[in-house]
Amino acid sequence: MDARTAEPLLEISGLKTYFKTDDGTVRAVDGVDLAIGRGEVLGVVGESGCGKSVTAHTVLKLIQMPPGKINDGRILWQGRDLVPLDLEEMRKIRSKEIAIIFQEPMTSLNPVYTVGEQIAEVVREHEHASRREALDRAVEMLRLVQIPTPERRVHDYPHQFSGGMRQRVMIAMALSCNPKLLIADEPTTALDVTIQAQILDLLGEMKERFGMAIMLITHDMGVVAETAQRVVVMYAGRVVEEASVEELFDRPLHPYTQGLIRSIPRVDRAADQRARLEAISGTVPSLLDPPPGCRFAARCKFATAACTQAAPDLREVEPGHKVACILY
Amino acid sequence: MAGSTRASPIVEPATGVPIAVAAPRRHVTPGREAWRRFRRHRLAVLSAGILMTMIVAVVFGPLIWRVPINEIDFAAMLESPSWAHPLGTDDLGQDLLARMMYGGRISLAVGLAAMTMAVVVGTLVGAVAGVSRGRVDAGLMWLTDLFLSLPQLPLLLLIIYLFRDSLKEVAGPEMGTFVLIVVVIGGFRWMPVARLVRAQFFSLRERDFVEAARALGASTLRQVVRHILPNALGPVIVAGTIDVAAAIIAESTLSFLGLGFPPDIPTWGRILYDAKDYLDVAPHWALFAGGAIFLAVLSINYIGDGLRDALDPRRVM
Amino acid sequence: MTQPLLRVNDLVKNFALKGGILGRIVDEVHAVDQVSFDLSAGETLGLVGESGSGKSTTGRCILRLIEPTAGEIWFEGRDIVKLDAKELGALRRDMQIIFQDPYASLNPRMTVGAIVGEALIIHGLAKSRRAIEERVVELLETVGLGADHMRRYPHEFSGGQRQRIGIARALAVSPKLIVCDEPVSALDVSIQAQVINLLEDLQKEFGLTYLFIAHDLSVVEHICTRVAVMYLGRLVEIASSRDLYTRPLHPYTEALLSAVPVPAPRAKRQRIRLEGEVPNPINPPTGCHFHARCPIRQLPLCSTEKPQLKRAADGHWVACHLRG
Structure with a gap:
């Protein structure tokens, strides 16, 4: 947390990455704010299509443009905006300053x-x-x-x-x-559990040795819990919650985060405590015509009429704990 | 959730890592979806328009332009295009527009018929090989390789030389030649289709949905007809369009070598063959025949391109 | 003592690798190596292991989608390995499968109605078009979809919905046993829970028996009554879900369990780190297949003698020289 007092290594604000398709514009990333401090491990979690991978690829401009386009926002790398840079300048930053590893x-x-x-x-x-x-x-x-x-x-x-x-x-x-930042995009998803454990251990050791920051993108709450210091939860192209890992799992605030944590079967709980899983009903909304208000409203137990009016901003409700929900 | 339906089109970033982006899909059948994608290929749409125009012209043209194809008029030999003869005349003063339309019927019919034969034979051989594996497969593939390794043109000439007269007697000069040419061209073009279909079968039969059908107790025939074949046909259709073009060229080649249809039956290749001696005095003669072949073949190839995009199984999935 | 619904005895499956111009068998992949277990009606047996453990092959052998090399598979008192084509066709009504990849398991050129209704036509389970349609609607509603989905094509559905369609297809023949081959591992977490709950509901409603193949131990623990752990073609441990997760005996099971990341950042667990990777099933290690990576191995015993599955406690079996 002390990393956040200094200037962040990478600071993304209001980032919007859209894709033009035949059916219309897919708003894959629609106003994402996040920051990574030096030497910090930031977990970015969310389900497929939440924009976590697109966000990471946008940082390195690994998005095919067209159809992709950075419509708005800033990507400040050590204070310097990467958005206007051309490919030649980006190449100097890739690998040398920011490196990426992929799922496959x-x-x-x-x-x-x-x-x-x-x-x-x-x-x-x-x-x-x-x-x-x-x-x-x-x-x-x-x-x-x-x-x-x-x-x-x-x-x-x-x-x-x-x-x-x-x-x-x-x-x-x-x-x-x-590099100063390693973006790990689902680095262990394609691997078996025992191998996954080896790779996660290795990433931890490498971080100790090289002191780089890691942006760990994953759909696996378990991997985040065991690896990250701070977590950003994304849903349908937006950040819905951000907190330290302990805080997020102890007191998840956003109904989506709560649902996500409750829907996971737990191997660490005794077997006789087994209860029916709390599934989140419904599916992720289309990013082609996203609903105007909170994108989770249609699946949310606490949704009110106000939720469908305007999108809630990501606000810091407690020190270090941000959430985008009108309940707070 | 029951009402919401969406699929994930894949947006591929430069790294080749697919990123699924949720997007809604209207209720569309795979056929309509393919048509939608085909329409996006402008050159293919244009080509389809040109080909359709050519087909309409050769089918209905003679009903409007009622000049006979064999009316000899020595007063109007080798004339350039005029109102009386829009495409000019040949060395016997025969109207080229009439001959081109008549020849187009034969050339295009040969192309389509030969393609049909190549696709039917190829699909049959490929499907049997793909289903049976083992010895039958090995035997059929040996046969396919054998056909592929034969020197085609000399053999083509030999077969036509040997069988032309006997077939003419049975089916008449026009029909006899037509059947012979279609069989010969089709008979030498089924091998790529067979290989393609076999490869498709090999990969499709391992797919989960075919395995699911097997688990449901579907007979081999049902697995093939309902599950494997419909999913294997996309590339075959693409290959088929290219075959039409190849068959038109093959027919033209044969006619150009004087081994196709008899001189009194004009085909595009035959017209080109007749025109070659008058290139200096009557270039229009060769130009129209050559242009028609060129345009037809080019259009068909572009249509094939468009179909490949439209029917690409990776996108249909 | 009631007879189990399914009894697998010394199941072996070797895949021949052919090579050379003559297509001779040059090598064999030992995918499943003398696997035995029972499955009682109404229970859910988890079959877990990492890639290459032979769990999927075992499932497909039981359905005879793959012909076993050796062994017996007793289903309701009949050895189904010996069934001829006609009897096998009838057996298809009793056993079904649900696949992992909802995108690959549905024929993209068929409507949902045709996919779900196919089994009804094959087995003559409905007399008329109308009857088929009614039954298809009923099946779709059972899995949480609706009649209006019938005329749509698979590509119009999300992964979770497609998995429901796959489940409806399996239910069409009213099977007794369903082999679930990683049914939720391709789905998002929130959708996973929906499908797991659906599978549990269906089991209660129709008295289904599941063979639940998965690599995700948390999911398996949640849904299964008993769990069998496979490693490199062999069964190394089988126990009730509770016993296995609280008192794992085999060192591989222990390592596997400790490697599962847990969504509890404050829990400081001791992870047993396994060295190396799963060996090649063409040339599996001698003796115990796990000995090369085992933290408690005793040589030369473990590298020479194949450990047999032995009873360690009531219903808890383990194949280890040193444990149990």
């Missing part, structure tokens, strides 16, 4: 180059290093992410690695230029 590492690794060549390429893109030095760095990075016999594996191709090992390679590549 196979699609982000080029199958025809060895992993060593790919890591070395990232290094050489941003630093003056000879091929030899860059390859040495690749070996060192692979060792750091605990890939056995890195001197040998550096010459292997992506398909020769298992899913968990590939994610390690991705992490090695992302960290090879010592």
Whole structure:
């Protein structure tokens, strides 16, 4: 929390990313505010289509434009707005300052180059290093992410690695230029639980070592609870709640957050405490014609007529706890 | 929730990681959805318009332009386009517009018929191979490879040379040649379709919805007819359109080599063949015939492009 | 002692890997290796394990969507491995499956009505078009959809709704056993809960028996009465849901449970970290399949002797040399 007293590393305000489709404009991200302090682990949770991934991809301008477009908002990276930057300037920031890892590492690794060549390429893109030095760095990075016999594996191709090992390679590549922020977009969703645990541990260790901030995007409340310090909950393109992880799970304020937490079956509760799950009825509203008021109103138990009038702002109701709901 | 229906179109960012964005869908059938996507392909829509115009022209044109195709008029030899002969005349003073329309009927009919044959044979072979696997599959694929490795043009010429006369006797010169050419062209173009269908079957039969049908107790025939085939046909239709173009070219080639239809029956290829000796004095003659072939083939290829976009199974899913 | 609805005895499934121009069998994937368990009518047995554990293959063998290599599968007193095509057709009315991916499990070219009604036509369960339609509407309403959805196509529905359609299709034949193959793992959390609740309601209403295949241990714990844990083709532990989660015996089960992230940030749990990854099922390790990653292994015993499933407590079975 002390990280928030200083100037944040990344500060997103009023961000709107829209996509033009045949049916109309999809408001994938519709006014998102969030900030990450130095060395902080921020969890961004929400269900598919809530805009969490689009937000992250917008930060690095990895959105295909068109059909995508940043319609409004600012992305302040250490005080500098990234929105007006062109691709050339963005490239200098990618990997070097902000790196990203994806859910399915196979699609982000080029199958025809060895992993060593790919890591070395990232290094050489941003630093003056000879091929030899860059390859040495690749070996060192692979060792750091605990890939056995890195001197040998550096010459292997992506398909020769298992899913968990590939994610390690991705992490090695992302960290090879010592970024200040790592965006991890569902990094463990495609992995088995025991492998997921390994990768989450690894991310924690890497954070200790490199001191970078992590923006962890996930749909898994458990992963957030065990990894993040602060959490942003997104719903239908907007932030509905933001709090420290303990606060969020102890006293969730937004009805959506409450519903989300209650709808998860818990392995840590005794089996005989089993009760019927509290499902949130209905489905996520369309982002094509979002309802004017609170986007959760149609599924909300506490909704009143006022909820459908105007969208509630994200307000700090308690120190460090923000919520966008008229109940507070 | 019962009233709300939505699907997730995939918006792919530059990284290739799909991001699902919820969007509503009106109640549309897959067919109408495909038409909607086809319409977005402007060149394909334009091409479809051109092809339709050509078909209408060759089918109904002769009913309006009632000049006979074989009226010889030595007074009007090799004339350039005029009001009396909008497309000019040939070396015998025959009206080219009439001949072009008549020839278009044959050329387009050959194209469509040969395509139909290629698609039907190919689908049959591919489907049987795809369903049976094992020995039958290996045998059929061996046959397909064999056909693919045959030198087609020489063989085509040989077959036509050998069978043309006997078929003419049975079915008359026009019908006999038509059947022969369609069978020969179609018979050499089914292999890609067969391979395509087999590959589709192999991937589709592993799909959950086919497995679900199997779990429900659906017979193999039902699985194929209701579940696999309808989902395999998209790429086949695309391949089929390209086959129409290829068949038109093949017919033109044969006619150009003098092995297609007899001289008194004009097809576009035949007209081009006859025109080649007069390129310097009557360029319009070759130009109209060549232009018609060019335009038809180009249009069909663009329609194929449009259909590929419209029927792409990844988008239909 | 009543007879179980389903009894699986030493089920084995090897997939042949063919190679070379002659298509000879060059290798075998040992997907399921001598798996045995019982399933009583009305209960829900969870089958958990990570990818490559053989849990899905086991489910498909039971439905005979995949032909088992060896073993017996007794369903209501008949060994269904020996059934001929006609008897198998009739068996399809008793056993059904619900798939993981709601986007892949529905034929995109059929209307929802045709998808749900197909089984009625195949088995002649409705006499007329009208009767089929009525039954389809009834089924759709059972799963929380409506008659107006009948003429729509799958792509018009969300993931959760599609899963409901898949469930309606399975219910059409009024089955006794439903193999649920990861039925909620492709769904969002809030939708997951809806589908889990639906499955529980349907079980009560129709007296269904579920074989619930999943990798998500929290979901399994919630819905299952008993749980069987698989690792690399073998069953390593089977116990009542409560026993397994409170007193896991097999070191793999322990590690698996401790690896599940829990939505309680204040809980400081001791995570058992497993080294390495699941080995290749083409060449599984000798002895106990888990020995290479096991934190409590004793060599050479664990690397040479295959542990048999033995009874550790009432209804609690474990395959470990050192536990139970």
